[in-house]
Amino acid sequence: FMDFVKELEFITSHIRYAYDRFAAQGAKDVRQKSAFDLVTEVDVNIERYLTETILAEFPGDHIHAEELSNAQPVEERTWVIDPIDGTVNFAHEIPLYG
Numbered sequence: 001f002m003d004f005v006k007e008l009e010f011i012t013s014h015i016r017y018a019y020d021r022f023a024a025q026g027a028k029d030v031r032q033k034s035a036f037d038l039v040t041e042v043d044v045n046i047e048r049y050l051t052e053t054i055l056a057e058f059p060g061d062h063i064h065a066e067e068l069s070n071a072q073p074v075e076e077r078t079w080v081i082d083p084i085d086g087t088v089n090f091a092h093e094i095p096l097y098g
Helices: 005-023 041-057 087-091
Strands: 031-034 037-039 062-065 078-081
Touching: 005 041, 037 087, 041 062, 041 078
Parallel strands: 062 078
Antiparallel strands: 031 037
């Protein structure tokens, strides 16, 4: 059994910071990623911030993220990032997203 308390505390504090910094003012620069999927500047900014922050603290780890590094393999210690789950709701100001 592995103990990930350090990682949980780390990511929780940085997710809160990223949301306050990038998402609290709502969606900006909404683009259509595919026929049924949107991406916002907020998605990209949160993902970029979390990726840089994780790799600075845990340099041997890997990142598999929805917007910028979704082609990266999931191997060894890999952080999976979906910056905003429910981007369509977020972009339309429907408060059902995470």
